[in-house]
Amino acid sequence: MDLFSQRIKRSELKEGDHVYTWRKQMYNHHGIFIGQDKIIHFVNPKIDGKLGLSASSSVMKTPACPISYCGTEKVAGGGVRMTCIDCFIRNGSLYRYKYQAQRAFVRVKLIRGGTCTTKMSDPPEEVIHRATYLHENGYEEYSLRNNNCEDFALYCKTGLVSIDISHQGRSSQVNRLLPTKVKDGYRKLTKPFKTDLGIRTDVEKVRVEMLASYVANLKLKKSNILMK
Template identity: 45%
Template sequence: MGLLSNRVERTQIKAGDHIYTWRAIYTYSHHGIYVGGSKVVHFTREQNASSSISYPSSASKLPSACPIFPDCGFRQPNSGVILSCLDCFLGNGSLYHFEYEVTPSYFLAKVRGGTCTTAKPDPPETVIHRAMYLLQNGFGNYDVFQNNCEDFALYCKTGLLVLDKSGVGRSGQASSVIGAPLAALLSSPLKLLIPGPAGVATVTAGMYCMSRYATDIGVRTDVIKVAVEDMDAILDWSGTSEEEAEDKEASDRQNSHSLTGSSLIVKQKASRWQWRRALMLGSGETREGS
């Protein structure tokens, strides 16, 4: 491993390591947690799930059946967390090791995002526990920018989650995709002050690196440490499908309408009672006056 490449041999990885492999001619990387025994737990798009965003899906690379490991491909219904053997995880790609606790200078020198972080990892046994727990309970809905395979691996290694769900997630790969055009946009007004295209390119590259560093999970301040057993309660990651969520929403609306109707009936009965009481009081006053 080094500044140019994090490529490793299979004999170099240990249980609890965050590993990844490049797909589609280095277009994007797919991440997972090596749990030992030639097995990897990783996060993919759910089977038969659709998305309005066109993006390479790592799930399409998974074989339907593994000839070596019978439990390869195991996943819970409506969950994107899957157990694969190392061969099926890599496909035809090479094996890379994700680095933790790197220095800021080392991080900035890595031009490609999604290869390292300044965050401190937890012990291997904790990492494996999180990965296996999420294999049974799910990791929410897959999202390219806010909840992808790298986000899954980063959480398993650190236990850190981003509080602001409206922005980019923990993934360095996603922040690189967003950071490049943002850097170009921010540097455009500076073109009038910087002589020559070389100066503009330098400023753009610097802004890109700084924006990527600012979104690193080891630097940003909008993250919290969350126990894996508490994720359902804190983030409402129940692993239910969209159909179940829609059914629940329809049921809630129906119950709301029923309660509204009951309230109207109660109000009508109360109004009739008040009207009758007023008549009785009026009759009593008339009799007393006579």
Template identity: 40%
Template sequence: MGFLSQQISRDELKPGDHIYSWRRAYIYSHHGIYVGNGEVIHFTCGGGLETRTGTFVDSIIVSSVPNHGGGDNPCPNCGDQSNLDGVISSCLDCFLAGGNLYLFEYGVSRPVFMAKPRGGICTTAVSDSSGETIHRARYLLSKKNGFGVYDLLKNNCEDFAIYCKSGLIVLSKLGGSGQANSVSAASGVLSFAGAMKTVSVGSAARFVVSGFAGFGVMALVGYGKYCIGRLDADIGVRSDANKFPVEALVTVIAIIEGREVDDKK
């Protein structure tokens, strides 16, 4: 894999890999755990849950959710999964939904993490063994709502895959995905830019910022704040990220969401 591209071929896939595929012109990516034999376990909103925010975010979610073999020609392996939600199992073709295959990276250094141009492609967190990863994914698959209710910004497919791979989760908000953290970091940069605009016209700072050189400095500072914000929110460095056995996690999430615990084996 290159520094900017983490695309891999199907021949390079190994059971326990955290994989993803970009949706809608690289706006958002869908993540899952490859468990072998062409099968991917992943977390999806599905089932009409895409349109509950009432904002432009809905269009992003809709375009990011694979069709899962729906329509007039259901997948011969998966059948019609278009109405399913929660943790599901799909063939690799249905998971990719026509997109390319990428490998999520674990255990990257902090400088490399900050140098990556966007979130949702790597973490400083260290991954567990492929056996542990697959066990978590299959256990959550066996529980209808084991990983809770899908939420694009708080509990999404990337959160699911990161948990399966590392055992780490941020229970205070049920999530810690790089994509959501990038949005938060970008918001901080916009706030910084807004603050700079409020500097009085007569001040030296406003004079510098209004010039070309000043714009370049502000852009560099803003990008630096974006990178640092992403790192601070990464699950690998967060103090509120905890490691939970998958059996305990299902119980904790059910309690947080006010549901009865599914104790079926």
């Protein structure tokens, strides 16, 4: 792996890896490798539901893949899916998200975003536990800005959630593009490096079993502020 490529072979995969693949060379899609050719990832069910998927009360599955688990959701319509590597990468390649990256590395990679962070990953067993728990019990609602596939994988790897009720997204891929401050009547882009998960101070670790109630409390707090 060098500064310009994080592409890996399947033989190099390790359980608990945060992996990603490029979609049309425009954006990257993220997931967690849990072993045995399985990747757990988070999709927007409102969009993916239009791509030939069939739904039942407990499972959504892509019928084109013959592997029994591929495309399954334990919480139907929730967007957290278990997929084989082939279906995850489609016609693309496999890349490993880099943790504990040097600041210079992150600054270079921010040109495209969504590939690395200065933050340290938790041990693989914790990462896999979070990913499998969310697959089995559900995850919060998909949001491109606040809760996308990169946010899902970052949470699985670190257990960190933003306490900023106005902007909870941790995705470097999205944060580098979205204006987040208002000054002199116009919106201004925040310096991308300051949004890196390893730099931010507005995050705290939340147990996966407590994640749903934690997020619900954040939303309630935000609602109460808006009503004032």
